[in-house]
Amino acid sequence: MSALEIQHRDPGTLARAGVLRTPHGEIRTPAFVPLATKATVKSLLPHEVAELGYDMVLGNTFHLFLDPGHERIRRFRGLHEFMGWRAPIITDSGGFQVFSMGHGTVADEVKGRAPMGQERMGKILAIEEDGVAFRSYLNGETLFMGPETSMEIQGALGSDIALVFDECTPFNVTREYTQRSTERTHRWLDRCLAWHDARGPEGQLVYGISQGGVHEDLRVESTQAVASRPVDGIAIGGSLGADKPQMYEVVSWATAAIADDPRPRHLLGIGEVDDLIRGVELGIDTFDCAMPTRLGRHGVAVVNDPERRWRVDLTAGRFKDSDEPLLEGCPCPACALGYTRGYLRYLVHARELTGQRLLTLHNLAYLSRLMQRLRAAIAEGTLAATAAALRAGELP
Structure with a gap:
């Protein structure tokens, strides 16, 4: 079952x-x-x-x-x-x-050793039928x-x-x-x-x-x-x-x-x-x-902009004086509390952890609402129309 x-x-x-x-x-x-x-x-x-x-x-x-x-x-x-x-x-x-x-020696097949210079921290040493031997990226320890x-x-x-x-x-x-x-x-x-x-x-x-x-x-x-x-x-x-x-x-x-x-x-x-x-x-x-959380840590927000891969990069200097919200109507803390793109850009530029948190919350909130819309559309029999609207950048 x-x-x-x-x-x-x-x-x-x-x-x-x-x-x-x-x-x-x-x-x-x-x-x-x-x-x-x-x-x-x-x-x-x-x-x-x-x-x-x-x-x-x-x-x-x-x-x-x-x-x-x-x-x-x-x-x-x-x-x-x-x-x-x-x-x-x-x-x-x-x-x-x-x-x-x-x-390492993937082209040399299963029993090969890594070429000279590759036997260092964070590298595969051998691929065998039993599994993979590698060096830890933390301390160089050989593990399996x-x-x-x-x-x-x-x-x-x-x-x-x-x-x-x-x-x-x-x-x-x-x-x-x-x-x-x-x-x-x-x-x-x-x-x-x-x-x-x-x-x-x-x-x-x-x-x-x-x-x-x-x-x-x-x-x-x-x-x-x-x-x-x-x-x-x-x-x-x-x-x-x-x-x-x-x-x-x-x-x-x-x-x-x-x-x-x-x-x-x-x-x-x-x-x-x-x-x-x-x-x-x-x-x-x-x-x-990792996309939504990684983007948030690097100053990028997910927004309704399919022409730019649904992204706005707040590290850009043009947002220094922007009083726009990240996304109108978004219920995440960054948007609901009225934070502007200018303020969030400042936090990102200053490497303040608050900025990373707010953008991570926003990005995850966006994808959560996206999936909610898709689930509802399947249940209601409106997936084709909903998918077309989402692809056009229409996510409230």
Whole structure:
């Protein structure tokens, strides 16, 4: 039985709305998931994130493994108690972070060592069938992560949803390597499921991850292979293409391959406004991305301006004397309390933490309202018109 109860479907697309049930509560879908990378949504308190309308956050297995360590978090009775967020948590597998450090001898295949000069802090040392050896970016210590390690860490964290360990191939590897890597990811999936069946926390959901890069046959085969396993959900990861049209095509291959599957679908690392709209149309139930919080920390606000990627960069000097609000009618603290773009620009320029907090609150509030609009439109049968209005920059 699927953890996702699909309550509404859009007749013109693969979009669907419902409720995803987990041990720590329900997630209204489709939903955006803010990142709590190191056991916190940066600059915000848990109740502030909840009050913005979010049901779930994402913790980062790799970073929490390095510091403070999963055993320490276990002694605090898990990640929920450790960080004071007692609603659902999804944890990634750590695979993306491990492989984003650099593949070293990826072209030389599994048993190679990193080339001279690359054996330094924060680098992969070897990719083997058992897993990946790498140097910690904190202190250069040699560490190992494989399927069982990843699942053990996520078990100690006690997340509601755990993602299996996978290899995230970079965009520039060959089709042959992508195929071999994808097949290895499927073997790692089986090992993750075996570990979880024997030792995993009761009630924790496990998502498999579709790979295959930008090759249609490999992506479809991988998605079907993941769906053939007893996973609780299916995530779409890896290289999604060089631009937005290619990304939408890759995602469409995956969701079309499991169009009738009732299990939840998660799109990894995607959170731009237009990508969320299109992703919902393609049948994605949940998304995660660092975009809104990272932009806020760097002085950028999400606004109704599709011609500028829905962004306004307050670091620009032209906002020094601006008495405009960030977004008229926005209920976030930055807008509701009447702060001007000029004042927020000053805070950003002065590197005041208040500015980072206000912009982070605003950006997350914007995406929360966006997802609310999409959920309501699916339920009301108005998704086509609503999506067109949102793409035109009409979000009250």
